[in-house]
Amino acid sequence: MNTELIGVVVMFIAAIVLAIPFGKYIAKVYGGERTGLDPIFNPIEKLFYRTSRIDPRLPMDWKQHMVAMLTINMVWFLLGMLILMTQGSLSLNPDRNPSMSADLAFNTVISFVVNCNLQHYSGETGLSYLGQFWLMFLQFVSAGTGMAAAAVVFRAFREKTSSSLGNFYDFFVKSCTRILLPVSFVIAVILAFDGTPMTFEGKDTIVSLEGNTVEVSRGPAAAFVPIKHVGTNGGGFFGVNSAHPFENPSYLSNMVEMIGQLIIPLAMVFAFGYFIRRKRLSWMIFGVMTVGFLMLAIPNILMEMNGNPAIEKMGIDNTLGAMEGKEVRLGAAASGFWSIVTTVISTGSVNSMHDSSMALSGMNELLAMMINCFYGGVGVGILNFFIFIILAVFVSGLMVGRTPEFLGKKVEAREMKIAMIVALIHPFMILVGAGLATAFPELGASTLNNPGFHGFSEILYEYTSASANNGSGFEGLGDNTLWWNISTGFVLILSRFLPIVGPVAIAGLLAEKRFIPEGEGTLKTDTSTFGLMVFAVIFIVAALAFFPALALGPIAEFFSM
């Protein structure tokens, strides 16, 4: 087998092998059990709570959780606007980069607060180091927010009947300090020794061997890059993200960053099973997610390795694959694999330019974000999947003519309404957004980098990425315009907070209900039959809703080639 494929297989298996024990660790953290890191983090967290006068043991119901969550997110938004719009005159700005315009700051802050990280700027010219650090902070806390929400859902299914579901600040702070930080720190050290810069000096000027004078952007990237992956944020330090030879200097760093972004989304699935003491349920979820993931990833690896047929026709040696927008040190296989990992788990970091992916690879990247729950982002991935479980429970219940139940709780009209709203908001945002931008050429078409079907794909990708809180792009799109900044900004907010509040509300409502012990007629949710049912629901709701749009973009492009 060739070395590029071996690399990909090993990255994937290593991530799974590491995620299983890490999931157990996460379950312990949320359960308040003792772990080896207590001596380091107990005093730090105590300091946090004492200064801010927060009692992390105060129990909250699901509504109080959501109020606390939304309030602190609002604080981050306001503070972020202030920092990005004044960074030009603040310190840590050796390259004298300017402050952001209001609409660009609006888009940037929102997209980092909601863990998306669409970047309508380029890091080298758009941010001071202070601005970068603020965004690095948001990458920690936005990931912590999603994980805390997932922890509330975990908690709701551990208790038999209860309305108190732990404390938001407790879950949130622990996610940041005990889960995100240690992993980030290890990766940061590896990257620093692998060639990623960690310096506060600004741009360097060099004279190349052929005598050209060029600049070289540097910065404290080694601290920034790990959390962008560990928190499935994806906001790069440099404009081209992990395709940049400083952000991703070697195949080793590529493997480390890949494992770094997969580990927590995978571990959360196992953590759920450990936490509610139903490991079989975890394996059902993991199985469905993995089948879906591989159905997208394997074709992409093969299509990228096969290369561009239009270039093949020119008679050159095309064995390296589709190298436009790809780096030689990473190769086509690892780039194709990454393009699906980053889109299924909402990271949105890229190590190749998705705009130059093969037509159907582009379709798979879009599908990955449209489905948005094959692993999914930290915390929110499992929340999205939870919605599909609820839908599958309901559909199965109708099929056998019984009241639908999940883990001993009756799923009734109110929960179903919430689940449907959450399931439909995603296609609504994407299709309406893309429809509007396409209907007004001066807003959409004038900002495109490619003509024809591919141009439409650029528009569709931008809204899909915004709504999936992903953050990658078909980056040819000239997206720093008033229209793109504002319209995607609103898509980002709605598509972040509704899919968090919805599942937490459902879990909270179910937790308050009477527990019904499992009996003869109970629908077993930890079987492969039910897994197939969930898969079918995902396919119908998520994939088919988007088929017409995909037919106009990548599918049409494929057939025109």
Place this chain on the structure above:
Amino acid sequence: MKKHLIPAAVLTLVMLVFFTVIYPVAVWGIAQFSPNSGKGEIIEHEGRHHYANIGQSFIRDDYFWSRPSAVDYNAGGSGGSNKGPSNEEYLASVQARIDTFLSHNPGMDKSQVPVDLITASGSGLDPHISIQAAEVQVARVARKRNLPEDTVSELVASQAEKPLLGIFGPARINVLKLNLALDELR
């Protein structure tokens, strides 16, 4: 919401200190022990310094060429072409690159030209080319430098970087290091 506002703001500030001062300073401290103290791997050569990881533009016939770049290897920024695979204008520019390469390398058949030499990288700063991309340039470089082809071939072989641990990822050649070694041959 009002009840949470002040605690949330204060919590944000203390966490800000922890995650944006203590964490990066700790990483920075450790990076001081890395090669070149976290400022990127540098190659000193004849009074100039170069970054080993940042590709440079090489278009002279007596050097091995780098890949095409959408930002002309100016590492003040970074960027790919972002051209779609079916874009006619883009395909025409690829054809033009093939023609340019062949006209500078007479006697070469286009079926020998590897795809990385005629496509732009994602970063626009790709420091590497494939082994084959170096091999197809050996004849031209040797002729321009009046060196035996075997000598240049051996140089290419000695500069080839194997996959990670011999089994992971692609083999490749760092163009800058190759060209620096080429200059040493004189």
